[in-house]
Amino acid sequence: MNCDELRSAVLSGAEDELTAAHEAGCAACRSQVSGLRAAAESLSSDVVWEEPPPELAGQVLALIGHAAGSSGREPTRKAPVRGRWLTAAGIAASLVLIVGLFGLNRGPVPDWRVDLPATDLAPTAVAAVQGWNEASGTRMLISIEGLEPAPNGFVYEFWLSDGPLHISAGTFHDGGEIELWSGVARADFPRLWITLEAIDEDESPSGHTVLDTG
Amino acid sequence: MRKFSQGDTDAVAELYTSFGRAVFTVAYAALGERGLAEEAVQQTFLQAWRASSRFDPNRDPGPWLYAIARRVAVDLYRRERRHQSADVIDAEVAVLSPSFEGTWEAWQVRSALEELTPDERAVMRATHYLGLSHEETAERLGIPAGTVKSRSYRAHKRMAGLLGHLREETA
Numbered sequence A: 001m002n003c004d005e006l007r008s009a010v011l012s013g014a015e016d017e018l019t020a021a022h023e024a025g026c027a028a029c030r031s032q033v034s035g036l037r038a039a040a041e042s043l044s045s046d047v048v049w050e051e052p053p054p055e056l057a058g059q060v061l062a063l064i065g066h067a068a069g070s071s072g073r074e075p076t077r078k079a080p081v082r083g084r085w086l087t088a089a090g091i092a093a094s095l096v097l098i099v100g101l102f103g104l105n106r107g108p109v110p111d112w113r114v115d116l117p118a119t120d121l122a123p124t125a126v127a128a129v130q131g132w133n134e135a136s137g138t139r140m141l142i143s144i145e146g147l148e149p150a151p152n153g154f155v156y157e158f159w160l161s162d163g164p165l166h167i168s169a170g171t172f173h174d175g176g177e178i179e180l181w182s183g184v185a186r187a188d189f190p191r192l193w194i195t196l197e198a199i200d201e202d203e204s205p206s207g208h209t210v211l212d213t214g
Numbered sequence B: 001m002r003k004f005s006q007g008d009t010d011a012v013a014e015l016y017t018s019f020g021r022a023v024f025t026v027a028y029a030a031l032g033e034r035g036l037a038e039e040a041v042q043q044t045f046l047q048a049w050r051a052s053s054r055f056d057p058n059r060d061p062g063p064w065l066y067a068i069a070r071r072v073a074v075d076l077y078r079r080e081r082r083h084q085s086a087d088v089i090d091a092e093v094a095v096l097s098p099s100f101e102g103t104w105e106a107w108q109v110r111s112a113l114e115e116l117t118p119d120e121r122a123v124m125r126a127t128h129y130l131g132l133s134h135e136e137t138a139e140r141l142g143i144p145a146g147t148v149k150s151r152s153y154r155a156h157k158r159m160a161g162l163l164g165h166l167r168e169e170t171a
Helices: A003-011 A017-025 A027-043 A055-069 A087-093 B009-031 B034-054 B061-084 B090-094 B098-115 B118-129 B134-141 B145-163 B166-170
Strands: A094-096 A112-116 A126-134 A137-145 A154-162 A165-172 A176-182 A191-198 A209-212
Touching: A003 A017, A003 A027, A003 B145, A017 A027, A027 B098, A027 B118, A027 B145, A027 B166, A055 A191, A055 B009, A055 B034, A112 A191, A137 A154, A154 A176, A165 A176, B009 B034, B009 B061, B009 B098, B034 B061, B061 B098, B098 B145, B118 B134, B118 B145, B134 B145
Parallel strands: A094 A165
Antiparallel strands: A094 A176, A112 A126, A126 A137, A137 A176, A154 A165, A154 A191, A191 A209
């Protein structure tokens, strides 16, 4: 048995008297077998066989492409606790409205207005939200200027949050005036923010925040 | 790397193709959760892109990317720990999970697997991860048992050569 055969045997878990004899007389192999045994153990765990989702490559490409097109600085990180994001509640409570579609029965003066400061991902964006508190939820008119259209395969998504609880109020593609509706009360969800989202099955916030009241 | 630092799509895709799985492996090994691992991969490549102008293009980008990936995973781990309990004090957050100890080994093993042909990798997966015998592997993959043995021999020999230095570097 030579050194190559010993190392292969250790990695494949086929050690026997012959490998033991070689190891005992070969200092070079003795220095390597512990690492190879650890590697053999790794090969039987799911860690080294777990595959990233195919769409992750596109998300990385889009993220860097978007950052290269803006300031190039790091974006706000992803929302921390996905598990607490209420998918069903978000879907049930949120509805996107196109401006004029519902012919809003709002008064001329909104109940509240808040600026949405831009993050490093969209440094040229300027945005504000006006809201009308309704019995069944909140109507909002978002005015956004200076926001680049979302790249292909992506949309912007508007969120209302209270700590780790995130409610989506809908998606849109680029700036202008966008009217949104949420079934929750603004007073219960103090944070308003907008993220860039890949169009995929992941319904939680991506963390690529472009505008945020913080 | 020069094209990568410019955000060139092909260069980013090339780097991801070469190292995306290994970065994911490190993140998954450290964090133990796919969603967080995916976030770590995105942050790793973004941070690599931001730092790429300072990277020597003559060097192997693997260890550099590994270092970024591990640091990103540490940050995410601590962030999650803080969110899991408001009572966690900083000293507790500073203590890393034992899962971080094997990340370099996981990187090396995954990188070595990427050096194999898809056929060889399939045999390695069947025998090591699924625990199948050569005969069972042959049946599962629809190839002769002799082919399984020869592929297994070549794969182990190649991986052993690639991983022989593992203990020396982790020690």
